Amino acid sequence: MRIIVANDYEDMSKKAAQIISSQLILKPNTVLGLATGSTPMDTYKELIALYNNGIIDFSDVTSFNLDEYFGLPKDSSQSYDYFMRTNLFNHIHIDYDRINIPNGMTDNVERECAEYEKKMKDAGGVDLQLLGIGRNGHIGFNEPSDHFEPNTHLVHLDKDTIEANSRFFDSIEDVPANALSMGIGSIMRAKKVLLLASGAEKADAIYDAINGPITPKVPASILQLHPDVVIIVDKEAAARL
Numbered sequence: 001m002r003i004i005v006a007n008d009y010e011d012m013s014k015k016a017a018q019i020i021s022s023q024l025i026l027k028p029n030t031v032l033g034l035a036t037g038s039t040p041m042d043t044y045k046e047l048i049a050l051y052n053n054g055i056i057d058f059s060d061v062t063s064f065n066l067d068e069y070f071g072l073p074k075d076s077s078q079s080y081d082y083f084m085r086t087n088l089f090n091h092i093h094i095d096y097d098r099i100n101i102p103n104g105m106t107d108n109v110e111r112e113c114a115e116y117e118k119k120m121k122d123a124g125g126v127d128l129q130l131l132g133i134g135r136n137g138h139i140g141f142n143e144p145s146d147h148f149e150p151n152t153h154l155v156h157l158d159k160d161t162i163e164a165n166s167r168f169f170d171s172i173e174d175v176p177a178n179a180l181s182m183g184i185g186s187i188m189r190a191k192k193v194l195l196l197a198s199g200a201e202k203a204d205a206i207y208d209a210i211n212g213p214i215t216p217k218v219p220a221s222i223l224q225l226h227p228d229v230v231i232i233v234d235k236e237a238a239a240r241l
Helices: 009-026 041-052 080-087 109-122 159-168 184-188 200-211 219-225
Strands: 002-006 031-034 062-065 067-069 128-131 153-156 178-181 192-197 229-234
Touching: 002 009, 009 041, 009 128, 009 192, 009 229, 041 080, 062 080, 062 109, 067 080, 109 153, 109 178, 184 219, 192 200, 192 219, 200 219, 200 229
Parallel strands: 002 229, 031 062, 031 128, 128 192, 192 229
Antiparallel strands: 067 178, 153 178
């Protein structure tokens, strides 16, 4: 595990984009695992700038998103499908047939999750998985639990997660209570993991993920066992390290 302390959110985003762009330059047909939320937004802006400057190319990239709200249509402005198109995909040349996001409107959750896992396996596995971290230590939508979920699955979101995500909705009542998410096993099968954290509210989660016991009560703590993890935090998120 390598830990990089950035000066601030902007610096964190630039460093993250540099790592991702290096991956794309070394392997143009990279399989990227992508995240949503406020943390990676400027990382995507940096990647778009690198693309516009001809430094990186996404035409052979395959992507798999970590998660999607369950029961939310993909054309909803709050869906993660919409987020990815708005913040990255619509600004780069990428084959839309290579974009994979869980179907939150599926009428067969078990089949959707199994097919998502098969698609990742058939693509050769994720080369680089981008992650954020929740205040409760969740990665993807893997909430604190009594076990580590091995595969993509349906998650019941914690109150803390719903409250944190309510800033993107008109009211907390509008936040979906469930989501489809890659499991901890899905994430751990990625060849490289890049986790980002910014802000003082993430300091405890970062400390517990890096220095605490490995426990499903802090899902991110499992990354201590991954052979290739880079964690980039700003000074506020690194306050307890």
